[in-house]
Amino acid sequence: xxxxxxxAREITYREAxxxxxxxxxxxxxxxxxxxxxxxxxxxxxxxxxxxxEEFGEERVVDTPLSEAGFTGLGIGAALVGMKPIIxxxxxxxxxxxxxxLVNQAAKLRYMFGGEAEVPFVLRTPGGAGTGAAAQHxxxxxxWFVHVPGLKVVMPSTPHDAKGLLLAALDDPNPVLFYEHKLxxxxxxxxxxxxxxxxxGEANVSREGEDVTIVSAGLVHHYAxxxxxxxxxxGIEAEVLDLRTLSPMDHATVAGSVEKTGRLVVVEEDVKxxxxxxxxxxxxxxxxxxxxxxxxxxxVAGADVPxxxxxxxxxxxxxxxxxxxxxxxxxxxxxxxxxx
Amino acid sequence: MKKYENRLxxxxxxxxxxxxxxxxxxxxxxxxxxxxxxxxVGQEAVAVGVISALRDGDVIxxxxxxxxxxxxxxxxxxxxAAELLGKASGYCHGKGGSxxxxxxxxxxxxxxxxxxxxxxxxxxxAWAFKRRKEDRVAVCFFGDGAVQEGIFSESxxxxxxxxxxxxxxxxxNQYAMSLSVERGFANSRISEKADxxxxxxxxxxxxxxxxxxxxxxxxxERARSGGGPSLIEANTYRYLGHSKSxxxxxxxxxxxxxxxxxxxxxxxxxxxxxxxxxxxxGLPEIEKKIYEEVEAAFQWAANEPEPEPGSALEDVYA
Ligand SMILES: Cc1ncc(C[n+]2csc(CCOP(=O)(O)OP(=O)(O)O)c2C)c(N)n1
Numbered sequence: 267x268x269x270x271x272x273x274a275r276e277i278t279y280r281e282a283x284x285x286x287x288x289x290x291x292x293x294x295x296x297x298x299x300x301x302x303x304x305x306x307x308x309x310x311x312x313x314x315x316x317x318x319e320e321f322g323e324e325r326v327v328d329t330p331l332s333e334a335g336f337t338g339l340g341i342g343a344a345l346v347g348m349k350p351i352i353x354x355x356x357x358x359x360x361x362x363x364x365x366x367l368v369n370q371a372a373k374l375r376y377m378f379g380g381e382a383e384v385p386f387v388l389r390t391p392g393g394a395g396t397g398a399a400a401q402h403x404x405x406x407x408x409w410f411v412h413v414p415g416l417k418v419v420m421p422s423t424p425h426d427a428k429g430l431l432l433a434a435l436d437d438p439n440p441v442l443f444y445e446h447k448l449x450x451x452x453x454x455x456x457x458x459x460x461x462x463x464x465x466g467e468a469n470v471s472r473e474g475e476d477v478t479i480v481s482a483g484l485v486h487h488y489a490x491x492x493x494x495x496x497x498x499x500g501i502e503a504e505v506l507d508l509r510t511l512s513p514m515d516h517a518t519v520a521g522s523v524e525k526t527g528r529l530v531v532v533e534e535d536v537k538x539x540x541x542x543x544x545x546x547x548x549x550x551x552x553x554x555x556x557x558x559x560x561x562x563x564x565v566a567g568a569d570v571p572x573x574x575x576x577x578x579x580x581x582x583x584x585x586x587x588x589x590x591x592x593x594x595x596x597x598x599x600x601x602x603x604x605x
Numbered sequence: 606m607k608k609y610e611n612r613l614x615x616x617x618x619x620x621x622x623x624x625x626x627x628x629x630x631x632x633x634x635x636x637x638x639x640x641x642x643x644x645x646v647g648q649e650a651v652a653v654g655v656i657s658a659l660r661d662g663d664v665i666x667x668x669x670x671x672x673x674x675x676x677x678x679x680x681x682x683x684x685x686a687a688e689l690l691g692k693a694s695g696y697c698h699g700k701g702g703s704x705x706x707x708x709x710x711x712x713x714x715x716x717x718x719x720x721x722x723x724x725x726x727x728x729x730x731a732w733a734f735k736r737r738k739e740d741r742v743a744v745c746f747f748g749d750g751a752v753q754e755g756i757f758s759e760s761x762x763x764x765x766x767x768x769x770x771x772x773x774x775x776x777x778n779q780y781a782m783s784l785s786v787e788r789g790f791a792n793s794r795i796s797e798k799a800d801x802x803x804x805x806x807x808x809x810x811x812x813x814x815x816x817x818x819x820x821x822x823x824x825x826e827r828a829r830s831g832g833g834p835s836l837i838e839a840n841t842y843r844y845l846g847h848s849k850s851x852x853x854x855x856x857x858x859x860x861x862x863x864x865x866x867x868x869x870x871x872x873x874x875x876x877x878x879x880x881x882x883x884x885x886x887g888l889p890e891i892e893k894k895i896y897e898e899v900e901a902a903f904q905w906a907a908n909e910p911e912p913e914p915g916s917a918l919e920d921v922y923a
Contacts, residue, residue: 302781302782302784303782303783303784305783306783306854306855307782307783307854307855308854310782328783328784328788329784330750330753330781330784330789330790331720331721331750331751331753331754331781331784331789332753332754332755333754334755335755358718358719359719362754362755396640396641397638397639397640397641397702398640398641398704398718399640399700399701399702399704399705399718400700400701400705400718401704401705401717401718401719401722402704402718568917568918569921570917570918570920570921571921573699573700573917574639574640574688574691574697574699574700574701574702574705575639575691575692575699575700575702575911575912575917576639576691577691577911577912577914578691578699578700578912578914578916578917579639579917581914581915581917581918582917582918
């Protein structure tokens with residue numbers, strides 16, 4: 267597919283990430299990758315495979331199992347002008363990094379009166395669907411949306427993965443970069459050269475008149491699948507991929523909701539205090555509230571840890587079918603049938 | 606918990622652990638299992654040696670590589686197989702899987718998916734025992750990688766300063782995933798760290814069951830009699846990859862072969878033959894019995910019912 271940037275070809279999400287890191291490291295000696303097993307092992311999900319061969323162990327650094335320590339190290343290196351990419355093997359282990367992220371990275375610039383910058387990127391895969399159970403399947407990104415001073419991005423396509431990672435590396439602020447284990451093998455068109463996808467901009471990935479579906483990450487594809495099958499029944503959904511959770515692109519969401527009058531949020535994290543609640547709040551407390559002709563709905567993870575058994579796991583996760591059901595009950599003309 | 610009546614039972618338990626994990630490995634290779642698992646093959650002597658020094662009322666915490674700890678503690682092979690197959694009759698009713706097998710009422714306080722995740726928990730159990738004046742001991746199994754986590758330091762310090770009845774058992778299998786102990790530590794003699802916290806530390810050949818039993822008994826006795834915690838470093842090796850998928854790029858075939866030559870099961874079986882506990886050439890027959898037992902457990906488990914989908918929403922208070 268030709269692209270505004272020139273040549274594009276189909277590669278995986280994993281390859282797109284590797285390409286972004288590789289380009290950044292070729293161009294800028296201050297960029298480095300650090301994390302558990304990122305070297306010869308290539309990372310737990312193979313994202314950095316081959317990179318230590320090109321850049322050496324000085325720049326692709328295997329760490330001890332010390333998530334708090336090497337997150338702090340990344341922050342300190344950023345403070346003195348380096349550009350770290352810190353990989354946390356599963357996003358569940360980010361609990362170990364909490365102090366460093368929340369009390370340090372997010373606040374240094376502000377506390378120092380704007381006299382410092384922390385250009386720090388932390389990449390980590392979240393999400394369920396792999397049978398890895400409760401301690402290896404969570405979607406905890408909403409926590410960081412709640413912390414002023416952190417940016418949170420969550421690309422759903424190889425194209426956005428590359429463009430957002432390069433944008434994150436340009437950004438003077440700490441950026442949490444959420445990947446998904448079930449996206450790594452997904453293919454898509456990606457330009458060969460460098461380009462940026464701006465942080466904070468949602469993408470309208472499908473246009474429609476009847477309902478707005480806001481999503482991000484893996485479940486964005488569930489939303490698109492649902493939209494295709496709803497179209498067979500004459501329901502045209504507009505599907506938005508937020509791409510960045512913080513700062514949130516409210517304007518694009520509001521514009522779409524004002525057009526369709528109906529809002530469904532699709533998110534993989536648990537429903538209670540998930541980032542979808544923020545999307546909905548911004549709509550109902552703003553002008554676009556008056557454009558709504560149905561109460562907004564959320565399709566989210568159930569409020570439980572992720573169970574191991576395949577059927578149980580599927581039971582608590584969002585799915586295209588659950589999105590279809592939510593949209594159907596929202597567009598039903600009979601009053602009071604939606605929940 | 607399991608009571609080891611004789612030396613043959615020690616051998617049988619090591620074989621059971623090996624048979625179990627080989628079966629699990631096989632099921633993953635066939636794509637018959639969801640998720641992932643970490644295999645204990647090669648390390649059997651550590652769990653069996655340490656746990657055989659315990660008695661009723663004592664507790665253990667395991668790791669992500671936890672089938673061996675559970676089986677050595679006496680957990681039921683069938684219920685473990687059922688858990689791996691995600692069945693309702695599994696230890697966690699299909700909710701936990703490989704990394705979360707537990708039998709809390711029996712004293713097996715859980716495998717753990719988080720490296721070093723149980724090091725504080727084990728101190729809590731020990732603290733409760735001490736506070737309630739119960740002469741019970743808590744054993745914490747963990748890998749060399751766990752030593753690199755902050756909570757290792759916090760836990761050993763608390764245990765030492767409050768003289769808690771804990772035995773810290775570091776299974777130094779030479780690697781944390783792809784990171785060798787040489788690359789992970791400036792001083793890779795892990796037992797030497799004990800001194801800094803004010804507790805005894807000892808390194809033992811983790812492929813030699815009687816040696817493990819001896820140092821474990823000493824440490825357990827010390828803990829039980831109010832002498833406080835100890836750190837045992839058992840030098841061992843995992844024969845298989847880190848988890849179901851691992852190309853072994855970080856080590857050589859020769860190295861794996863060398864370690865396999867000092868196999869804990871083979872070594873112990875040879876001892877038993879010498880002492881007369883095991884008939885000469887009697888190992889294959891025992892092996893056959895144990896492998897059949899494990900096979901039967903998985904067959905039984907395969908026919909067990911799936912959990913009700915709605916059960917996914919149970920077992921949380923909030
Ligand atoms: C806090 C945390 N970090 C990383 C991981 C991913 N991980 C699982 S096991 C493992 C290696 C652990 O090594 P070690 O403690 O030596 O135990 P071993 O696997 O060798 O038995 C890693 C990196 C994890 N589960 N938890």
